[in-house]
Amino acid sequence: MVVLATKLYVEGDARERAVDSLRSLVGNALDELDVSYEVGVRHDDFPSVTVSGEDAVVARNLLREEWGEITGEFEAGETYVGTLERWDEDGFVLDAGEAIRVPTDEFGLGPGSPEQVRERFGLVQHLPMRFVYGGEDDAHSLADAERDRLYEWTRGDGRVNVNSATRAEVRATVNRAGHARDIVTVERLGLLEQSIVCGEGTDPPGLLASIGEYLPAELRCVVP
Structure with missing residues (x-):
């Protein structure tokens, strides 16, 4: 069983539509492998995929690579994925099956409070983020690959x-609001977290204002 690092x-x-979407995504990913699978959702809202069959090991590794994995075991210096649960004046708290606090001075994302950093990089709640586990005594930090991704967004x-x-x-919402030609693509960040990549000449705050009335969601701009 693989517990996916998305909520x-x-x-x-x-919720039913989200589960159906995940089941479809897993099916597409494993389509060419000799496996059967079952998608479930744990009590903490992390989905699990139980895989069996000749290619089960390959399938599990593929799912881990694509989604990240929630694991109950951590090793100092290794990289894992957690979802952005909350933030306060001292840093971010990621949910990686247990609460992982990343202090502000371990962000590596430039100056500012956690709230200012969140606004600057458009970080929505539950966003999957990669971090380096610091062990029992050292602080956890954002992974270099995560920092690179966020800077690329700007x-x-x-x-x-x-x-x-x-x-x-x-x-569908972008199309309904009449902005299909104003965007490049919708990039999947997690199962329920997406990034609308604006086209040249499109104003991110203007796009947010236009689609916000159609989406009961948290929306954050990344302005270059």
Whole structure:
């Protein structure tokens, strides 16, 4: 079984659609492998995928690579994935099956308070983020690959990051608001966290204002 490092925190019909979306994504990823699989959701909202069959080991490794894995075991100096649970004046708290606090001076994302950093890089709640486990005595830090990803977001033509919606739902919302030609793509960050990549000449705050009325979600701009 692989516990994926992305959360299903919505309820009702939205939750059913999210589970269906995940089942479809897993099916597409494992389509060419000789395996059977079952998708479930743990009590803490992390989805699990139970895999069996001749290619089960390959399938589990593929899922870990694509989504990250929630594991109960950590080794100092190794990189893991957690979801952005909350933030305060001292740093971020990631949910990696247990609470992982990343202090502000271990962000490596430039000056500012955690709230200012969150606004600058468009970090929505529940966003999967890579971190380096510091062990019992040392502070945990954001992984270099995570820092590189976030800095890359500040280049280009800007983004609007969204939570609480699948990629298909976000794409449909952009189309409904009449902005299909104003974006490059909708990039999947997690199952329910997406990044709308703006096209040249598109104003991220303007796009956010236009689609916000259609999405009951948290939206954050990344302005280059």
